[in-house]
Amino acid sequence: MHFLRGLLLSLLPVAALAAKNAPVDKFTKFQTKQLSSTPLKLDDAIYAQLTSAPRDYSSVILLTAMEDRFGCQLCREFQPEWDLLSKSWIKGDKMAESRLIFGTLDFINGKATFQSLGLQTAPVLLLFQPTTGPHANPEAGPSRFDFNNGAQSAEQVHRWIARQLADRPHPPVVRPINWTRGIAITTTILASITFLTVAWPYLLPILQNRNVWAAISLIAILLFTSGHMFNHIRKVPYVVSDGKGGVSYFAGGFSSQYGLETQIVAAMYGLLSFATISLALKVPRIADPKTQQIAVIVWGGIIFVMYSFLLSVFRIKNGGYPFWLPPFS
């Protein structure tokens, strides 16, 4: 009996200590887990435990849907950035002074949570402020970071988190040096130098050929003047269905266009220019009068018809435009 009592007595302080440390333990538990692998993989139960009311730590939780069948492009794009952010934060804050837990809740493991939050889209980033302790903010619900402008970089999210967690340390994002890329670049440079030295005698005539440079210049000019940069910047669709099963080649408005449309226009410009060059340079060099006569008629006709077509296309774009030439009115 004595022995038993003694045992019990000796256990008491331990039990008391355990009882006293229970809420602290929650953070330490997550923190130790976090140190070995971050961000924490959550499911409904752990999520509930992590976000349950008396908490003296903050947590950032990414709600995502990584599986292929959900087709969440954004989730997959953001995941490596998220991993990088949490890793560099945890690494930079070994003493856990910021008291921040990183967690990822995939839809597969957290259907109930998604439902209870009423989430229709993924990914969503939630930040829970502590309810007790020096930075306590018990009233505020979780702040939410939306991915409106596509996938964000780790630095952008870092800035957001840093804003929320004022006067706590914010370990910066450290991007690992990308060795593969460096090696690839070096190899490519060396390879191209080698290639150039070997092929130089063959390349030189091409580089010094006026026709090549003329072709490059003209193609560049045609591309730029037919609105290629607009396509590039605005990311316009190549073609658009006209709603009747066909394809609509020309966009309606004056300041909108489709990818194919610009190519048609560039081709028209190119043909017109080519015909003009032929009339100006090639035709006077044709020695045979008959051939020359035919060439003049052909090239002149092409210019006329193409220009007329160009004007008619332009009339599609600008309804009030009053001018036209015969074949296409």
Added chain:
Amino acid sequence: MTDSIVEPFLKGNTGRNTRGILRLSILCLIAAAAIASRLFSVILDPWFNFRATKYLVANGFYDFWDWFDDRTWHPLGRVTGGTLYPGLMVTSGAIYHALRALTIPVDIRNICVLLAPGFSGLTAFATYLFTNEMSTSPSAGLLAAAFMGIAPGYISRSVAGSYDNEAIAIFLLVFTFYLWIKALKLGSAMWGALCALFYGYMVSAWGGYVFITNLIPLHVFVLVCMGRFSPRLYVSYCTWYSLGTLASMQIPFVGFLPIRSSEHMSALGVFGLLQLIGFVEFVRSGVPSKQFTTLLRGFVLAVFTIAFGGLVLLTVSGVIAPWTGRFYSLWDTGYAKIHIPIIASVSEHQPTAWPAFFFDLNLLIWLFPAGVYLCFLKLADEQVFVVVYAILASYFSGVMVRLMLTLTPIVCVAAALVLSHLLDTYLTMTSPDAPAEGASDATNGAAKKAIKQDGLRSMRSPLVGIYTTFSKGSVVSALTAYLLLFVLHCTWVTSNAYSSPSVVLASRMPDGSQHIIDDYREAYQWLRQNTKTDAKIMSWWDYGYQIGGMADRPTLVDNNTWNNTHIATVGKAMSSSEEVSYPIMRQHEVDYVLVVFGGLLGYSGDDINKFLWMVRIAEGIWPDEVKERDFFTERGEYRVDGGATETMKNSLMYKMSYYNYHTMFPAGQCQDRVRGVKMPDQGPVLNTLDEAFTSENWIIRIYKVKDLDNVGRNHTAAASFERGNKKKKTTKRRGPKVLRVE
């Protein structure tokens, strides 16, 4: 018979004189046409420049230099003298004083209005000179001048009354290029110095001078790569660079940028490169040893690499400023949208869709590549310039609508080159004889071989000429028809699109008559007559210059967007709820708020359509308080009708735009004609502002900011009291008292 009469005038010295007079009169006519085509309607537009010019004329140059303007950017003010390009104002001031000295009484306003058309005449002349350097054909220059005179791409920025930097800058651009070509051709330090002088003038006139700063070094670099280094090149470039850089540094706004910022580094780098090559060439001419030249080549390469490395190092360490956002966004086209919304929000900075090219240049746009191709025929130093210019300018104009202006001159020149070549070929009276069979083959073969070495594909057979009159007639008449069509096009574009200044809107009534919508001037007039002279007006920055110039009232922000935070403050006030906005407006001592609303008329350039930019710019500074997401519905739509989000409905901009709007319509028919949506019958409620003025077509709405309440209530309570609502407390009263029966 006519031949014999005309003949003496076409031969010998007399002939040259006749042609000279003809050319001169044609040029004068072109200049006259250029000026006349810009006079469709005259309204002075950029009011800030006009205000600055008035200040310059009234207070003299040195006061202008030190001018601190406290009537804009309230309460910060603006160091105007140090933050503008003074070229435009100084030019008109000089003209004013010159005319005064000649005892011609003239108002500075008239000079400002007619400056742009006048300079367009000069531009036509500069284009003539420039093109004559490119071509031996005498007609090319005249054609180019004519094109330049009437091309809509240039008219768009130089109609009478458009008193903007571009008005004189395009003349300076073309003329500087002309002087550069001249200097390069002659290798003359004098022409180089002249070029530098006009370059300095250009720097003082327009921020687009960076185009020259980069184009000339690029030209030189390409020439060096082609193995065309020559003492001519060395002398002309070094003269231009050293003098031009010194000249550009005299402008306070530019200051030390030419040696510190990246967009000027290419000029410096090419300058260094030329010194090295010049040194090597000099040594080589003295030491003919082959090994020594190889050594020198290695030396050049090493120095170049080290210099480049040093440049990168200096940039990284921050001694040399990295690319400024505006220029950086030209290369990385996605940059502006993310980092500098204020640049991306300006409609002039949008990329160019193809109809805009065709609209501004019409047939020149397809003659342009042909003209560039023609430059490859001879490919002397000056033709290389045309090619480099053409490619660079077409890239830039594709990225930004406003840079169409730099493309227009070279398009006119290239098109004139090919057109004059066509006309010269098809307008000769003499026709070649039909070739004798077989005889020509031998000579042809020899000629072919000679040309084949280094020529264009289309130039390989010898020139014969055009045989039949029919060919000549058909081609020439078709070209004439196209040119006439071009003139019609230019006239139509100018009269329709580019002659309606932004302050006056023209619309057509159903019966075809023109209806002038003059709300802007009506509103500015109201402000001028009904408010205190120091009443601060808050509006979006687009209208800052107009308010400052036409209403003569201090503004918070204006079109000189030098302080992004201040603009974001206005954006925040506009996009937050009244409770947040009111303290902001009080802190900035705002008396009136001006919004532009097009819902009644269907005027799409109104503030609700620009609203998202205000939100974005404000979000850039206060990401926690203003969120773009909140202005979109759950389904991601930007709505203003009953389905608009709460944030949208509570924003000051929304309330000011739609305040009392529903009273214009019978119940249930309230409609916004820009967004094409039906508005709810209950309009928004304004507590902290009073409607002060609404223009005839509701385009301009002005609100007065209420003073603090006399008895210390907040505005919501006061307004609620005014409306006759009872106090909140009373509504919370318990139900009627009942007798307790027990």
